[in-house]
Amino acid sequence: MSMIVELRNVEKWYDEGTTRRQVLHGVDMHIQAGERVALVGKSGSGKSSLLNIISGIDYANAGDVIIGGSDINQLSEAARTQFRRKHVGFVFQFFNLVPTLTVLENVLLPLELNGVMGATAHTRAMQMLDQVGLADRASTAPDRLSGGEQQRVAVARALVHDPLLVLADEPTGNLDSDTGEQILQLLTHLTGAAGRALLMVTHSREVAASADRVVRIQAGHLVDDSTGVQL
Amino acid sequence: MMRVLWLSTLRWPLRRPWQALLAIVGVAMGVAVVIAIDIANESARRAFLLSTATVTGRATDQLTGGPNGIPEAVFRRIRVDVGLRESAPVVEGYATSVTTPTHTLQILGIDPFSEAPFRSELTPSGGLRDGLAQLLTQPDAVLMSRATATMLGATLGQPFAVTIAGARQPMVLVGLLETGDAATQRALDDLLITDIGVAQHWLGKVGQLDRIDLIIPADARGAAVRTQLATVLPPGVRLTTPTQRAQSTTEMTASFEINLNALSLLALVVGMFLIYNTMTFAVVQRRPLLGTLRCLGVSQGEIARLMLVEGSVIAVLGTALGIALGIGLAQLLLGLVARTINDIYFVVTVNTITLTFWPLFKGVVLGLLASLVALAIPTWEAARTPPRTVLRRSSYEEQTRRLVPILGWLGLVLMLFGGVVMWQIPFILASYVGLLALTLGAAMVTPIATVAVMAAIRPLAVRLFGLIAGMAVRDVVTSLSRTAVAVAALMIAVAVTIAVGLMVASFRLTVVDWLTTTIRADVFVSAPAITANRLDTPLPAGVYEKVAALPGIDRVRRYRSTMLPTDTTPVLQIALDVTEADHAAFLWAEGDPAQIWPAFNRDAIIISEPLALRHRLHVGDTFMMRTDRGDVAMPIVGVFYDYGTELGVVMQPIERYQQFFDDPHLSSLGVYLPTDADSEAMVTTIRDQFPTTALMVRSNRTLRESSVAILDRTFAITNVLQLLATIVAFVGIFAALTAMQLERVREFGMLRAIGLDPRQLWQLVLSETGLMGLVAGLVALPVGTAMAWALIFVINRISFGWTLQFAFEPHIYLNALITAIVAALLAGIVPAWRIARIAPALALREE
Ligand SMILES: Nc1ncnc2c1ncn2[C@@H]1O[C@H](COP(=O)(O)OP(=O)(O)O)[C@@H](O)[C@H]1O
Numbered sequence A: 001m002s003m004i005v006e007l008r009n010v011e012k013w014y015d016e017g018t019t020r021r022q023v024l025h026g027v028d029m030h031i032q033a034g035e036r037v038a039l040v041g042k043s044g045s046g047k048s049s050l051l052n053i054i055s056g057i058d059y060a061n062a063g064d065v066i067i068g069g070s071d072i073n074q075l076s077e078a079a080r081t082q083f084r085r086k087h088v089g090f091v092f093q094f095f096n097l098v099p100t101l102t103v104l105e106n107v108l109l110p111l112e113l114n115g116v117m118g119a120t121a122h123t124r125a126m127q128m129l130d131q132v133g134l135a136d137r138a139s140t141a142p143d144r145l146s147g148g149e150q151q152r153v154a155v156a157r158a159l160v161h162d163p164l165l166v167l168a169d170e171p172t173g174n175l176d177s178d179t180g181e182q183i184l185q186l187l188t189h190l191t192g193a194a195g196r197a198l199l200m201v202t203h204s205r206e207v208a209a210s211a212d213r214v215v216r217i218q219a220g221h222l223v224d225d226s227t228g229v230q231l
Numbered sequence B: 001m002m003r004v005l006w007l008s009t010l011r012w013p014l015r016r017p018w019q020a021l022l023a024i025v026g027v028a029m030g031v032a033v034v035i036a037i038d039i040a041n042e043s044a045r046r047a048f049l050l051s052t053a054t055v056t057g058r059a060t061d062q063l064t065g066g067p068n069g070i071p072e073a074v075f076r077r078i079r080v081d082v083g084l085r086e087s088a089p090v091v092e093g094y095a096t097s098v099t100t101p102t103h104t105l106q107i108l109g110i111d112p113f114s115e116a117p118f119r120s121e122l123t124p125s126g127g128l129r130d131g132l133a134q135l136l137t138q139p140d141a142v143l144m145s146r147a148t149a150t151m152l153g154a155t156l157g158q159p160f161a162v163t164i165a166g167a168r169q170p171m172v173l174v175g176l177l178e179t180g181d182a183a184t185q186r187a188l189d190d191l192l193i194t195d196i197g198v199a200q201h202w203l204g205k206v207g208q209l210d211r212i213d214l215i216i217p218a219d220a221r222g223a224a225v226r227t228q229l230a231t232v233l234p235p236g237v238r239l240t241t242p243t244q245r246a247q248s249t250t251e252m253t254a255s256f257e258i259n260l261n262a263l264s265l266l267a268l269v270v271g272m273f274l275i276y277n278t279m280t281f282a283v284v285q286r287r288p289l290l291g292t293l294r295c296l297g298v299s300q301g302e303i304a305r306l307m308l309v310e311g312s313v314i315a316v317l318g319t320a321l322g323i324a325l326g327i328g329l330a331q332l333l334l335g336l337v338a339r340t341i342n343d344i345y346f347v348v349t350v351n352t353i354t355l356t357f358w359p360l361f362k363g364v365v366l367g368l369l370a371s372l373v374a375l376a377i378p379t380w381e382a383a384r385t386p387p388r389t390v391l392r393r394s395s396y397e398e399q400t401r402r403l404v405p406i407l408g409w410l411g412l413v414l415m416l417f418g419g420v421v422m423w424q425i426p427f428i429l430a431s432y433v434g435l436l437a438l439t440l441g442a443a444m445v446t447p448i449a450t451v452a453v454m455a456a457i458r459p460l461a462v463r464l465f466g467l468i469a470g471m472a473v474r475d476v477v478t479s480l481s482r483t484a485v486a487v488a489a490l491m492i493a494v495a496v497t498i499a500v501g502l503m504v505a506s507f508r509l510t511v512v513d514w515l516t517t518t519i520r521a522d523v524f525v526s527a528p529a530i531t532a533n534r535l536d537t538p539l540p541a542g543v544y545e546k547v548a549a550l551p552g553i554d555r556v557r558r559y560r561s562t563m564l565p566t567d568t569t570p571v572l573q574i575a576l577d578v579t580e581a582d583h584a585a586f587l588w589a590e591g592d593p594a595q596i597w598p599a600f601n602r603d604a605i606i607i608s609e610p611l612a613l614r615h616r617l618h619v620g621d622t623f624m625m626r627t628d629r630g631d632v633a634m635p636i637v638g639v640f641y642d643y644g645t646e647l648g649v650v651m652q653p654i655e656r657y658q659q660f661f662d663d664p665h666l667s668s669l670g671v672y673l674p675t676d677a678d679s680e681a682m683v684t685t686i687r688d689q690f691p692t693t694a695l696m697v698r699s700n701r702t703l704r705e706s707s708v709a710i711l712d713r714t715f716a717i718t719n720v721l722q723l724l725a726t727i728v729a730f731v732g733i734f735a736a737l738t739a740m741q742l743e744r745v746r747e748f749g750m751l752r753a754i755g756l757d758p759r760q761l762w763q764l765v766l767s768e769t770g771l772m773g774l775v776a777g778l779v780a781l782p783v784g785t786a787m788a789w790a791l792i793f794v795i796n797r798i799s800f801g802w803t804l805q806f807a808f809e810p811h812i813y814l815n816a817l818i819t820a821i822v823a824a825l826l827a828g829i830v831p832a833w834r835i836a837r838i839a840p841a842l843a844l845r846e847e
């Protein structure tokens, strides 16, 4: 099994005027292909910051961020963008969908960015929407969907271009627990199938339990915790 | 082509069509003003050149004389001594139609026997020879185009009348002029052709010619003719080419055009701010969308391209609309432009615009270029949008606020730079650059000024109007990234209003003062002139003697004003009587009055300030005057302030003028009465002396009033432009504020949810926009004053050469402040209405 995420001694801080706020302290992390990892921790502990670094949205102040074999922390902003477009799928807490595009178009967008267009793209996107159970809403505007449906579209969009790595940052944050559960099951189910890596931030015990591994973060320190699940 | 990606942003303006529409209208207005001014000027120039070319025909050269033309004997010499058969004498003049509205008619007196080689395209129906022959068969016969005949209501063979020098002149239409092509046909508009003898009689030019048209071949024979001509021509007669002559006439309006262009460029700058404003909002509103796209891996370059394409669509549509509007506006402005040219410079008859390539091209280029410049910063901002998950609005605002002082300092430096450039480099282009730097610098200082004003008024606002007012004050500062742009745009528009207002006021103040100083006689007598501001039509003979002999008169001053040709543009020559009592009527820019008058009475001349500036002449230099005795170098002994013409004035005693020019005529008389005499009664007395002569007899007050009226007329265009700039600005501020407030629907929904009632929301929104208007107005006061300074002391001085007094008019400032606040409040009404109407639940659901 190949290593998809490999973090070595990652440091992240924010300078706020004269004070420096250290957010991540010497983080080491490994995720293999096909592995589904749950990231847990209190609010403000640095989960989102970590995800941003792994996706190349933000950079680490020190350490190596090796994703799919290349150290993306050494890449230029443009190269990181290209990397992200190709290898990363994202599900956020809010504002996932582009309001000016239909459901189908939202799912088509990552394909198009990767140069897949026309009938191939259409078939693939419809297939994905079918898997999340929303094929019949393909031409609807996102704001007509419920919160749970919107997140399902986001899942379809995160997976449609077959990325190496899927990142989900509290994708269930503003959903009721049943719906949230459903979304995460869908996510773990769909990622696991294709041998991709999944890193999701969650507060749900059951979801964490269904992951292959749970990683806990505490005030910027990573505590690998593959056995007990104490949230 | 990434279809879905493009759709994601291109659908955005469709969701807010009015916002896109306002941006398009903004660009369109800016472009329209610029090309309208250009087309109007160009049309007037073309009309003049075309009609000159038509009446010049195939002449290669022209002989022109002094103010009194060329003696007829010269023509005979050319025919007999030089043997140049291809020569034709011409007498020109103007008449006025008796229609309403009146038309200025050009009279062209020609010699039918010499005409054949020259103006054969003016073929009267029935053949040139027949038509020209008809001129000789009847007294007072004229030829004209069918269109002119229709306009005058003249029919073939029937008598009709026009006004020449204020008197009714009957004439008969004997033939219609016809030409093949439409352009020449238009050049024939308002042209009356008659026999030269008739024209001389009508125009009071018996025995004299205005010019002699020549065809001199470009070969050895031609060269021989030229040498021979040089020997037979009397000193005052000169050989020129028709194009030279026409060119130097049209160049007279250069300053006028520069000034109009400066104003139209200001309108474009306001338009630029509008595009900048709109695109900045487009970016700000779309930040979440752009952030999401960035997360999905859309690159900075791709985002920049998306924004550029959208902006370009607006720019292209706006420019296209602007061209259409500009053509319409040009037709409207043409009348105003032509009237000013006729008032001040030369006679031009033009009723329809001529579309040529350059003004339209310039409009397209300026519109697109201005849009691109205005797009640059918002596009860069958009591309810089961080991916969604690291996006924090408050940190963005924090960043903006940290930038504010830096921006303020930069702005200050830029303003200083603009000031120094204008002060130190006396070229019009440098002044434009300086003015632009001043304007942009002021816009950059606006954010910090906004913060300062808000900090100053917050305690007071809370005490007087409670918490909601306090909230409004705070909101203006917390969303500074957006409010500052809108405030800056409004500030610039208001500053332009102040600047133009102060400029016009200063002009008026100076000229009225000057008129009071210089117009001293109690009654003025002159011949009616076509060019309202100039008195080159001679008084009928005997008027002076008769007026001077009237009882109850202290003394009569004689004036003779003529246009004096120079190597460049012509200047106004004024010959006059000056006694000791008249010395106080002169204000000196240079020279010692104690020495000026003795020298003036001996052999020196005095010149006006614009002439001194334009030709870099000073006391002690000489001015080369083309006289009927040849070129004479006259020493300059003084430079006086004069606001009558930017072409420049040369003054000399009338006795000397009559020695150097064969021109016994007078242009006007200044009649001085004893202290307590009734000048209006004297006006009537003088009029009664000349019951059959067309004379303008005006009292001191009437003349001053009519001079000020002409001045005001020249500012009619300025006022139209100022109004247009204000409309553009209002459209801009309206778009900006509406967009800004609507973007906060969610926040307002939250306020509704926690218990604010719709009335309080109204209060909140209107307080915010009102405060923004207040800041814009306050900042505009010093900025407008600085721009006025630039217009009055730099741009006007370079283009016209006038030293103006600065008119400090408090009401202009007060009006500007009120305009700013009212415009901002009006712009707040639509968003306030929509926000107050929205249900809290609905507002919260958005996004
Ligand atoms: N752009 C930023 N500037 C300053 N501090 C930040 C920034 N982003 C995050 N932080 C701080 O970093 C810490 C971790 O934040 P985050 O990674 O969002 O935590 P989590 O997602 O676990 O709730 C918090 O204390 C937060 O305030």
Ligand SMILES: [Mg+2]
Binding pocket: A047, A048, A049, A169
């Ligand atoms: Mg987080």
